[in-house]
Amino acid sequence: MTIEPQPGDSTETEDAIPAQPGADRPDTADSAGADASAGVGEGNSLPARLWRFADRLEDAVRPSYPGLVAAAIFFAWSVSPSLMPRTWLFQGLVSGISGAIGYGVGCVLQWAFLKWVWPRIPEAGAWAKLWHPSDLARGITKIVVVLACVVGAALVLARSARWQRDLEVLMGMTPTTTSGYLRAELVAGLTVALVIGVFRVVRWMIRRLVRLANLDLRIPRTVAYPAVIVVVAVLAVLLVQGVLAKGFFTVANSAFSTRNGKTSPSAVQPQLAERSGSPASSAKWETLGSEGRWFVATAPSAERIAQVTGRPAREPIRVYAGLESAETPEDIANLVVQELDRTRAWERQALVVVTTTGTGWVDTQTAESIEYMYGGDEAIAATQYSYLPSVLSFLSDRNKATEAGKLLVHAVHEKWATLPPEHRPKLLVYGESLGSQGSEGAFTGLDDIRTLVDGVLWVGPPNSNRIWSQLEQRRDPGTPEILPIYADGLIVRFGATAANLATPARPWTNPRVVYLQHASDPIVWWSPDLLFTQPDWLKEPRGSDVSKSIRWWPIVTFWQVSADLAHAQSVPAGHGHKYGTTVLDGWVAVAQPQGWNPDLESNIRKALDEDILWEYAHK
Numbered sequence: 001m002t003i004e005p006q007p008g009d010s011t012e013t014e015d016a017i018p019a020q021p022g023a024d025r026p027d028t029a030d031s032a033g034a035d036a037s038a039g040v041g042e043g044n045s046l047p048a049r050l051w052r053f054a055d056r057l058e059d060a061v062r063p064s065y066p067g068l069v070a071a072a073i074f075f076a077w078s079v080s081p082s083l084m085p086r087t088w089l090f091q092g093l094v095s096g097i098s099g100a101i102g103y104g105v106g107c108v109l110q111w112a113f114l115k116w117v118w119p120r121i122p123e124a125g126a127w128a129k130l131w132h133p134s135d136l137a138r139g140i141t142k143i144v145v146v147l148a149c150v151v152g153a154a155l156v157l158a159r160s161a162r163w164q165r166d167l168e169v170l171m172g173m174t175p176t177t178t179s180g181y182l183r184a185e186l187v188a189g190l191t192v193a194l195v196i197g198v199f200r201v202v203r204w205m206i207r208r209l210v211r212l213a214n215l216d217l218r219i220p221r222t223v224a225y226p227a228v229i230v231v232v233a234v235l236a237v238l239l240v241q242g243v244l245a246k247g248f249f250t251v252a253n254s255a256f257s258t259r260n261g262k263t264s265p266s267a268v269q270p271q272l273a274e275r276s277g278s279p280a281s282s283a284k285w286e287t288l289g290s291e292g293r294w295f296v297a298t299a300p301s302a303e304r305i306a307q308v309t310g311r312p313a314r315e316p317i318r319v320y321a322g323l324e325s326a327e328t329p330e331d332i333a334n335l336v337v338q339e340l341d342r343t344r345a346w347e348r349q350a351l352v353v354v355t356t357t358g359t360g361w362v363d364t365q366t367a368e369s370i371e372y373m374y375g376g377d378e379a380i381a382a383t384q385y386s387y388l389p390s391v392l393s394f395l396s397d398r399n400k401a402t403e404a405g406k407l408l409v410h411a412v413h414e415k416w417a418t419l420p421p422e423h424r425p426k427l428l429v430y431g432e433s434l435g436s437q438g439s440e441g442a443f444t445g446l447d448d449i450r451t452l453v454d455g456v457l458w459v460g461p462p463n464s465n466r467i468w469s470q471l472e473q474r475r476d477p478g479t480p481e482i483l484p485i486y487a488d489g490l491i492v493r494f495g496a497t498a499a500n501l502a503t504p505a506r507p508w509t510n511p512r513v514v515y516l517q518h519a520s521d522p523i524v525w526w527s528p529d530l531l532f533t534q535p536d537w538l539k540e541p542r543g544s545d546v547s548k549s550i551r552w553w554p555i556v557t558f559w560q561v562s563a564d565l566a567h568a569q570s571v572p573a574g575h576g577h578k579y580g581t582t583v584l585d586g587w588v589a590v591a592q593p594q595g596w597n598p599d600l601e602s603n604i605r606k607a608l609d610e611d612i613l614w615e616y617a618h619k
Contacts, residue, residue, distance in 0.1 A: 096191020519543020
């Protein structure tokens with residue numbers, strides 16, 4: 001069978017370059033073992049063929065033991081505390097990818113040591129020839145390494161289960177069990193094996209190409225090997241960034257455009273003139289997209305609003321234009337203005353301009369909060385700019401959100417500004433997640449906001465938001481990053497609760513700007529800077545729903561928060577990227593109507609919870 005490499009060998013590890021001609025190869029097996037192997041493997045008899053097959057199979061599955069150790073270390077890092085609680089399945093996938101990366105790092109280090117360090121150690125070759133461990137000793141060493149990795153992974157996973165329980169208790173979730181969480185190790189092992197298997201197939205292809213270049217084209221291996229690697233790497237990059245990336249987003253766009261054409265059975269075409277998609281509307285029902293149809297079809301009626309508030313109510317106005325409602329982004333924005341004209345939205349108390357998320361989604365609780373607050377005497381305007389969900393839209397073309405937000409806000413403002421000041425509605429702006437980034441794009445800064453609109457509510461802003469980042473960096477000294485105070489709270493305030501927004505207890509001038517952000521929201525705190533810079537939110541006292549066990553580590557924390565992005569909304573409202581009825585507190589802070597009182601607030605909050613449960617059951 002194949003002999004394991006010893007220090008000084010030039011046989012290959014996982015990422016090793018093939019041995020150079022004439023390299024020193026100390027003996028690694030006794031002559032008896034070598035003779036026995038040669039004897040069994042000679043000829044074309046069935047035993048000989050089986051022996052050669054077994055030899056090749058061992059070469060194919062034999063691991064790099066330094067790689068295994070590095071994989072175990074990376075596995076341990078991947079189960080360290082993070083912002084979001086994780087299921088055992090998700091943790092297994094994250095740890096498997098981490099372990100595969102660690103395995104590759106270990107293989108590279110092993111190869112580098114054998115290639116450059118070991119030959120330069122004095123008398124290394126002599127020691128290698130003197131050191132001939134028995135097959136038994138070598139076998140025991142391998143078993144010990146494997147067992148140590150497996151047992152060590154189980155121990156750190158058990159510790160991670162404890163961290164998970166602590167975090168789940170902080171967020172009001174059902175705590176996980178250690179025994180159940182240990183299943184993540186099996187998922188991680190299978191993921192590592194799959195990734196390594198794919199790599200070895202690619203490596204085999206590279207070696208075949210090198211052999212062909214060496215034998216057929218007479219290119220020396222010292223030239224052929226790096227040349228083939230460079231060519232394959234360049235082709236892979238071009239393939240991923242060009243063909244695959246473009247193809248992926250094309251397929252994704254096609255898939256989600258198909259979803260865009262579907263309509264929930266609970267979303268029935270509205271007949272009221274106050275809704276886009278109605279028979280009276282220029283924005284046709286079938287062009288609004290899946291999210292747009294849901295948005296205009298599920299607005300609370302005047303009767304429902306009156307029942308909740310105990311006061312007379314009007315039919316709320318919801319206008320919307322989808323990607324298929326007009327030919328260009330400019331035409332879509334202008335169509336919304338036409339819909340506002342048609343519905344006489346300019347005569348309402350408030351007008352909210354919404355920049356949606358990627359698919360055109362508008363948060364139900366956010367829309368209904370302002371509708372219940374104003375007794376239906378308001379209008380909400382929104383557009384769709386992509387078929388893709390926010391994450392994919394962010395990766396493929398985040399400028400679409402900014403362009404859509406700028407076009408809609410400016411188109412609405414242009415018409416609104418022509419109205420007499422005493423007869424025009426409050427002009428409010430809203431955006432959540434990627435929508436907040438697009439909405440911010442309509443303004444150059446706080447001065448521009450104060451000039452153009454009467455109030456802004458931005459929820460769960462990504463860390464890359466330009467205005468948000470500037471305000472965070474310039475926050476008042478001594479105030480924490482998770483709840484900063486800017487300019488003594490005179491214009492803009494940050495918070496996760498109504499109490500946060502009331503701090504400091506000093507004058508708050510109009511127009512008001514509110515950012516809602518949770519200390520545990522990975523979308524707010526994810527940034528490439530996490531790679532090598534410890535953020536202030538991990539230096540300062542933690543938020544109430546953030547594990548006290550989280551520590552910043554270069555690269556590791558970036559990877560952990562990146563993984564948390566996928567689970568940002570898999571937690572109860574009030575944590576992560578789920579803001580729930582906190583948006584009501586945001587609207588109250590930005591544009592509190594006359595006659596507001598605690599009883600009315602309580603009734604509306606209860607209605608919002610009921611409505612979102614209905615949506616979960618019917619959408």
